[in-house]
Amino acid sequence: MLKLGIDLGGTTVTAGLVDENLTLLGSLTWDTGAVASIDALETRIAALCDALLEKFWVPRTRIERAGIGVPGAVDPATGVVGMLSNLALTDWRAAEGLSARLGVPVRVDNDANAAAYGEVRCGAAKRARSAVCLTLGTGIGAGIVLDGKIYHGVNGAAGEIGHRSFVPDGRACACGRRGCWERYASSGALALDAADFCRTRPDSGLARYLRQTGGAQAVFDAAQAGVADAQLLLERYFGWLGAGVVDVIQIFQPEVLVLGGGVSRQGERLLAPLRAMADEQEYTRDARTRTKIVCAALGGGAGVLGAALL
């Protein structure tokens, strides 16, 4: 039997087929389109799943269950999504609605939780009993797995580590607070810092890289090539990212801390400075057992795999 995993993003939705060996057999991604109602969203997701089954010649009877990760706060017991970020839809009875359309039981969770669960079940934190997965993107998403289970908090909204206060009265954040960690340590923040820098220095070495690659990737590439401005920018960025990573370790002491998102492709270039900071700053730096800091292993597939296994 197979499981269906669905990863709903702000602008796209991906569905994938997962077998008993926890292997992602194949997936399909569509634009969410301009969905104006819950009914339209469910119709779109069900049509995507149908197209996926057709593409891989899988009859519906081979699907035993499905799971979906959504960008919003979810009550995992009832499968009700309180609010969907980016899609302006509220009180979506997702488990009930999708289960009726797909004809199988459907589990629902937050997308960062689903991705974290994927990494714990079959990725970078495989076999770990506890893990915190931080996704560095436009913001910082987090999924917390404790004793093998996703930690939801009282209302399904646990893990908003990106919105913890990092700099009092600091940079404005979309959440309404100032100085949130993700405004300094997300890859989006690094890209914005680089763009700001280059606005006043359009002839700098970093500006050339930024025009070629764009985003956080350009800063890493330029620093690697010896561009001093990029190295300074990156050093400051690592100071912010590392301070928060050490905090997360000190609060949870997870077996594994996983870093995901596009910037995790940097591998050792991302990990080495963070491990050095942990060795220096961690309260438990002399302990025999310490948190392993690693990069995500499943890439974009983590959300689909985790959702299928919920």
Ligand SMILES: [Zn+2]
């Ligand atoms: Zn915030």
